[in-house]
Amino acid sequence: MVGDHIGYFGEEDLVFMGSMLPHVWVNDSLYTSGQADHLADAIVIHFAENFLGDGFLSIPEMQEFRKFLQLSERGMAIKGKTRKKINVLLKQMPQMNGIQRLSTLLSIFDIMSSTTEYDFLASPKFVQNFQYDASDRFRKVTEYIMKNFDQDISLPEIASVASMGVTAFCSFFKEQYRVTFVEYLNAVRIGHACKLLSEHDRNVVEVAYECGFNNLANFNRQFKKVKNMTPTSYRKTLVV
Structure with a gap:
């Protein structure tokens, strides 16, 4: 990241x-x-x-x-x-x-x-908006996301990592990352899913759960939102 x-x-x-x-x-x-x-x-x-x-x-x-x-x-x-x-x-x-x-x-x-x-x-836009005095807080949040994205991460949980209340954290996150926490978390999960989909020993259901999605329908919906195609279609693009 x-x-x-x-x-x-x-x-x-x-x-x-x-x-x-x-x-x-x-x-x-x-x-x-x-x-x-x-x-x-x-x-x-x-x-x-x-x-x-x-x-x-x-x-x-x-x-x-x-x-x-x-x-x-x-x-x-x-x-x-x-x-x-x-x-x-x-x-x-x-x-x-x-x-x-x-x-x-x-x-x-x-x-x-x-x-x-x-x-x-x-x-x-990120470089223009990023506040340097927030860098330590940013580091803690991004490291926590990368270590735990395959599990449920609640807003109170991630806000506590930044030593902030939920409302203040949501404002901070949107200002620094330009998206909401949930949108960013899903982008991290989908990025990991793309890597797993390239490993053909895993089926789509396994990939969904390994990336932190608790049901296949939500995984398919979020994947299409980020990649403009379904996980199955994405896997087909990897075939040479």
């Missing part, structure tokens, strides 16, 4: 996140339960805007990268050849010394400065 974006991540994925953009990554239960035959890991680079001095990004040579930084406030999924180039460098960085890492980071900046191979994640 990146801002108001809900999606799935996989091997070799690469994202570039601007500052103060709320985000949550949650591994599949196969990994969190220790049943996977390998560990899920990631390479992460954090840097402050002034990590090379207050005026570094203002020099003419950094002009194109400054533009890229401005775009990153929505979060970006890097794609194609750009992703492959940067991933090769990232995997080498843990074995490098400090100066080598810094040099490689600048090389990555250079690659990003000229690429158009990316998709935005959060919507522009």
Whole structure:
């Protein structure tokens, strides 16, 4: 979850996140339960805007990268050849010394400065409306949703996670997420359902219950509302 974006991540994925953009990554239960035959890991680079001095990004040579930084406030999924180039460098960085890492980071900046191979994640309206002083509350709520979406989550329950009353929470949620809590919860559930539907060993009824829907009719109705097609029709689109 990146801002108001809900999606799935996989091997070799690469994202570039601007500052103060709320985000949550949650591994599949196969990994969190220790049943996977390998560990899920990631390479992460954090840097402050002034990590090379207050005026570094203002020099003419950094002009194109400054533009890229401005775009990153929505979060970006890097794609194609750009992703492959940067991933090769990232995997080498843990074995490098400090100066080598810094040099490689600048090389990555250079690659990003000229690429158009990316998709935005959060919507522009989310970034415009998001209140930074609400970020901790946002994190707690999104983490709770991701860990419990397959169960019933009542409004009083989720409001207590945010340390708010129900009425205040509903207003907060609609302002920050641009949809109601129920609409957002259903979107998370449908996103998970799409993943499960791609695994053909599960039937539609099993998928519905695994995603937190207590009856098939409601699952079909909500799925069609989000995806404009039935779960069965969606599964057919996955057949190559």
